[in-house]
Amino acid sequence: MLVLTLTGCVDGVKGSGKTMSLCHAVHYCSKQGWLVLHIPDAHLWVKNCKELLPSSYHASRFDQPIQASNWLRNFRTTNEHFLSKIKLRQRYVWTKRESTEEGRPLGELVDMGVSRVKSSSDVVGAVLKELRLQAGGTEGGFRLAVAVDGVNGLWGRTTLKKEDKSPVAPEELTLVHNLRKMINNDWCGGAVIATLSQTGSLYAPSSAYLPQELLGEEGFDSMDPFIPVPVSLYSEKEFESCYLYYLDRHWLQHPHSQTEEGKKELIFLSNRNPSVLERLCAFL
Template sequence: MAIRMRYRMLSGFASTLNRLMSSTVVEPSVAVGHTSANSENSSRVFRTNESNPVNHGESHLGLFYTVPQDVKQLLFQHGGLPKSFEKQVKTFQETCIMVRSPALEIMEYMKAADYSGPAIRYVLFGKSGCGKSVSLSHILHFGLVSGFLLIHVPWVPNWFRRCKESSNSTTKDGYIDLPLDAAAWLIHFKNQNAPLLEKLNLTIGKEYVWSKREVTEKGAPLTELVNFGINRVKYASDIVVAVIKEIKELSTSKKCKTLVVIDGFNAFFSSKTRIKSDDKTLVLPSKITLTEAFLEITKFDWCNGGVVLTVDQLAACDERTGSDFPVYQLGKEGFEHLDPFVPIQIEEYNHKEINSCIDYYIDRRWLQSPNAGTEEGRKELAFLSSRNPYQLMKICGPL
């Protein structure tokens, strides 16, 4: 009996030793694979040192550029980057945007545009998660560097789905004001354009009477009107409309050059919102005061500026999931409002872009799997994500 027990113990020890030896043999091959992936990645170029979007060209396509921290603070302090991308920025401790063809195409058009004619409208469209909002951020940075006065709406549906407060308009029957959201937008506008507003010294062209004691005189600085809307939230919605109309006049008279950037523009033409009137019925977007302001600035009756918009399935409150094309997402009314416009489709990553993104994730340690940098690993990630930028980011997180 004792001999059998000793034999079993020796057999167990031998099998354990064999397992350890076999794992010791396998480990170096895994390490070698990891090293070869690293050496391969080190030879790949996925960044560019050119941080000025005005200088971006075809040689920068598929490469990441770093947005300076002061620019990021100026442009995106009050929104503009998708929430998932913003989390990634905080994790990586840097704001890197890939130079992609649709954004570069719009910037080239804007460089060559004739600004003496009506403002040209550009519409970015494509599947959800393909990078429309991030490309819009690239264009916004281009506008800042190029000296445009920026009129930027980070995400239109936020007003119609999660408004902070609503009230009946005191100036227009049947209209709804969003005073806190309007004041927040005025703060966003003021912060984004602070250096340019100080330099241009723009003044308003008419008198505005808000109450018996509150008047904004003709010839007052535009910033005075903006500050009044921030401090007197009750009038903020009407002041946004006034500011937009003043900027149209100032731009047309060539006192400033204006770039309008709106994400989720098709939300203005949805069949409903989540805002309720006094009789508990859902309010149409056309009956919200802020809608008037941004439909006004996207008309073609002004010049010395440009308009860049996105349409997105996620923006429509009525969930128009049938097609990504602008004619479907905007509907008849929205399409006729923008026509004519330049449609630009943004698609999934191409071969160079997805490899560049994988290299960037490996560099940032967002992607830590030893096999991720190999050709097989890259093909698998491309297949699982369908080359969709958002899906790729989600898949790489746990790896």
């Protein structure tokens, strides 16, 4: 069965559980036999980069070899059982002496990117290209789940600087350039699941949480059309369930916290925000 590409965008106020909702979706896809392409935090690709090098493939772009090699290592661990089955559809040349031939396993390409850190950014681009081309195919096909936490980090501004101290635009980063192609709704055989995040977001108002506010006009137009999935604060039943769980796990040990008045106080202090409630009940 061919699965069309659907884009779901998870939004909600800070601390409502967007990342955990994404993790649940990723876990479900993995259990159903999908290949998972997971970006745990897109904001880390546009700030605090330890090593930024001019791209050997495209003169106007910049490579991030450390981030790329770390991502390839995690991708290999998550999808190890797929890497020997997926075969490359084209030949990739890295240097005058090094190349990866057509028909070789995808795992060989990933291993090359992990061991040859300098080429890791271009290897990520090649891996994403192969996945985009082969997802949902009839011969040895697979379903692909692209999961990006903090997808709004792919648009806007970065903290990275060029040698002349001018800012680096997101589209000038090799990793961001290639990941944006996976967000486009021009391939089939899977789904794109993304969250919008204020945490780690650069130059965005702290009160912003709606797609238009966090993505900006360019990002919103790039992702449109998508299915918005709002993540709300705890309902009364959800709060009660979490409260009873904390009691069972002995997180709430003060006698007052185990009374009805204590529970009402936790509701007032947390406003049923999952993250705030967790911090209030956490150990010191």
